[in-house]
Amino acid sequence: MILDYLILSFKNLKRRGVxxxxxxxxxFIGITLVVSLVSLGNSLQLxxxxxxGVSSTQVITVQAGGVGYTPPGSGVVKYLTxxxxxxxxxxxxxxxxxxxxxxxxxxQFNRKTRLVAAASIPEGEKxxxxxxxxxLTAEKGRLLEKEDSKKxxxxxxxxxxDKNGFDKKIVPGKSVLINGRKFKVVGIIEKKGSFILDNxxxxxxxxxxxxxxxxxxxxxxxxKVKDKDLMNKAKDEIExxxxxxxxxxxxEEDFTVQTPQSLLETVNKVLGGVNVFVIILxxxxxxxxxxxxANTMTTSILERKREIGIMKAIGARNKDIFLQFFIxxxxxxxxxxxxxxxAGTILGYFGAMELNKLMNIxxxxxxxxxxxxxxxxxxxxxxxxxxxxxxxxxxxxxPVECLRx
Amino acid sequence: MDEIIKIExxxxxxxxxxxxxxxxxxxxLSVKKGEFIAIMGPSGSGKSTSMNLIGSLDLPTEGKxxxxxxxxxxxxxxxxxxIRGKKIGFIFQQFNLIPNLTAxxxxxxxxxxxxxxxxxxxxxxxxxxxxxxxxxxxNSYPNQLSGGEQQRVAIARALANDPEVILADEPTxxxxxxxxxxxxxxxxxxxKKGKTIILVTHDQNLAKYAEKIFWLRDGKIEKVxxxxx
Numbered sequence: 238m239i240l241d242y243l244i245l246s247f248k249n250l251k252r253r254g255v256x257x258x259x260x261x262x263x264x265f266i267g268i269t270l271v272v273s274l275v276s277l278g279n280s281l282q283l284x285x286x287x288x289x290g291v292s293s294t295q296v297i298t299v300q301a302g303g304v305g306y307t308p309p310g311s312g313v314v315k316y317l318t319x320x321x322x323x324x325x326x327x328x329x330x331x332x333x334x335x336x337x338x339x340x341x342x343x344x345q346f347n348r349k350t351r352l353v354a355a356a357s358i359p360e361g362e363k364x365x366x367x368x369x370x371x372x373l374t375a376e377k378g379r380l381l382e383k384e385d386s387k388k389x390x391x392x393x394x395x396x397x398x399d400k401n402g403f404d405k406k407i408v409p410g411k412s413v414l415i416n417g418r419k420f421k422v423v424g425i426i427e428k429k430g431s432f433i434l435d436n437x438x439x440x441x442x443x444x445x446x447x448x449x450x451x452x453x454x455x456x457x458x459x460x461k462v463k464d465k466d467l468m469n470k471a472k473d474e475i476e477x478x479x480x481x482x483x484x485x486x487x488x489e490e491d492f493t494v495q496t497p498q499s500l501l502e503t504v505n506k507v508l509g510g511v512n513v514f515v516i517i518l519x520x521x522x523x524x525x526x527x528x529x530x531a532n533t534m535t536t537s538i539l540e541r542k543r544e545i546g547i548m549k550a551i552g553a554r555n556k557d558i559f560l561q562f563f564i565x566x567x568x569x570x571x572x573x574x575x576x577x578x579x580a581g582t583i584l585g586y587f588g589a590m591e592l593n594k595l596m597n598i599x600x601x602x603x604x605x606x607x608x609x610x611x612x613x614x615x616x617x618x619x620x621x622x623x624x625x626x627x628x629x630x631x632x633x634x635x636p637v638e639c640l641r642x
Numbered sequence: 643m644d645e646i647i648k649i650e651x652x653x654x655x656x657x658x659x660x661x662x663x664x665x666x667x668x669x670x671l672s673v674k675k676g677e678f679i680a681i682m683g684p685s686g687s688g689k690s691t692s693m694n695l696i697g698s699l700d701l702p703t704e705g706k707x708x709x710x711x712x713x714x715x716x717x718x719x720x721x722x723x724x725i726r727g728k729k730i731g732f733i734f735q736q737f738n739l740i741p742n743l744t745a746x747x748x749x750x751x752x753x754x755x756x757x758x759x760x761x762x763x764x765x766x767x768x769x770x771x772x773x774x775x776x777x778x779x780x781n782s783y784p785n786q787l788s789g790g791e792q793q794r795v796a797i798a799r800a801l802a803n804d805p806e807v808i809l810a811d812e813p814t815x816x817x818x819x820x821x822x823x824x825x826x827x828x829x830x831x832x833x834k835k836g837k838t839i840i841l842v843t844h845d846q847n848l849a850k851y852a853e854k855i856f857w858l859r860d861g862k863i864e865k866v867x868x869x870x871x
Binding site: 238241245248249251252543544546547548549550551552553554555556557636637640 | 694697699700719720723724726727728732734738739740741742743747751752754755756757760799802803
């Protein structure tokens with residue numbers, strides 16, 4: 238039965254004038270705004286996460302220094318030590334704690350010299366953990382293995398001769414000089430879209446220690462937590478432990494413990510402001526759209542008065558007339574919503590692309606089907622709600638008056 | 643007892659502002675099953691109001707209307723629609739087809755409101771249109787059809803739910819004499835097959851098709867004549 242009314246409504250809509258379609262602009266714009274913003278926001282969150290070099294949600298980063306996002310290795314007052322890492326690893330909630338160092342080194346290749354960041358890769362069994370935590374895979378060649386020594390892997394940009402500053406791409410098998418010592422390149426890391434990871438060279442911890450002489454000092458400790466639901470508890474435990482070890486009071490910490498959530502909170506705060514603005518804008522246009530639909534439906538009832546009279550004469554009950562107009566209004570909303578969802582997806586996609594160019598990141602455009610479904614369904618809902626009163630009016634028309642014309 | 647329509651002391655008063663217009667006054671009229679009757683009268687005689695009352699499109703201010711033995715004067719609008727759709731087929735002067743629907747869809751529409759399945763609706767609509775010589779025009783829209791064709795589609799639609807009564811309001815008013823004759827001959831043949839036909843007209847030439855003529859003037863029946871051959 239409902240299907241028959243759907244078909245009837247479609248037939249009526251098909252023959253409608255441009256005027257009716259214009260009233261859909263409100264719904265269209267509203268849905269476009271919502272869909273594009275939400276998908277852009279999602280991409281942005283992902284991009285920010287990858288920017289910090291963290292792809293796993295189970296990772297806590299510990300850095301020396303006060304509150305604030307100081308780049309690793311700069312302005313550090315009191316270093317963390319590998320002893321700190323060992324103690325953190327003893328905590329119940331912690332699966333593994335990996336000390337990491339990032340040093341500036343001189344890289345020579347193709348008779349050119351550049352200063353680059355070198356990150357340490359732990360020795361032994363922990364190597365595979367760090368690959369997992371940073372989601373590192375080799376684009377060319379392979380990653381560093383357990384017994385590798387005097388070997389390195391490079392961030393993706395070294396593979397690009399326009400970006401690496403050596404006028405020649407560095408491929409696995411080549412040798413380079415780091416602070417005057419010879420190292421063999423064994424692999425190129427897959428493109429991560431993160432400025433840090435794409436421009437770094439990864440050196441085994443023992444090799445880097447020898448090159449830079451940092452001894453027992455550690456720039457940051459990467460902690461993997463056993464259960465991602467206990468991230469905040471683990472964070473508290475780590476903070477307690479470090480406060481004790483470094484003898485500082487609560488609130489005066491000279492170190493920071495960051496969870497991915499705390500990174501996201503900052504991003505969300507910024508996005509939240511934009512969100513509120515766009516939601517207000519979208520709501521206004523959706524309300525305008527709903528009024529537009531109510532208006533076009535009311536006009537349509539006046540135009541089709543005779544039709545209503547005929548339908549009643551041939552046996553249509555009030556319910557039948559109501560349903561037809563109600564569904565018609567819903568479909569009007571639905572059509573606005575479908576086009577809005579398409580436009581919003583496209584806008585979100587290109588928005589993410591532009592953002593990438595602007596911020597030199599890699600935000601993968603996200604298409605969320607549940608978002609699209611929700612947007613389209615709610616536009617049908619808005620349309621039909623806008624159609625309730627006109628449809629009730631249509632249903633209550635007196636057949637005799639309608640037939641009189 | 644074989645009265646299909648019986649109107650007892652029916653009055654219909656329209657109020658416009660403070661003035662009351664009595665369109666029909668103490669009307670008494672009965673139609674037997676299988677009869678072909680005509681309601682004649684000049685404009686303003688209460689012809690249209692009587693037709694609306696007989697066709698259960700409107701309810702009386704006073705009096706009772708029986709359709710197939712059932713008092714319908716106090717039914718609510720939806721119940722009335724349901725009965726109307728089942729028992730009465732309308733044919734109008736202006737054809738009154740739904741412009742967005744094809745001939746076949748127009749014919750099938752009354753059956754939709756009676757809850758008949760789409761397969762059955764389609765089958766019956768095709769049969770009816772074939773019967774009226776419109777086999778080739780089934781998928782045409784009303785604006786692609788001539789007046790005569792449109793009225794034949796309207797007749798097919800009136801027959802869709804196999805009603806007992808066909809109520810035709812000036813069915814030839816917008817047709818040339820040739821098409822007018824086709825329509826009237828068809829109504830006559832339906833009557834021969836047992837359908838009750840009520841023709842509302844101001845044209846005496848049409849009235850001669852009917853067995854019995856009710857002459858209306860000033861909302862009352864002036865006289866009843868019969869055309870028995």
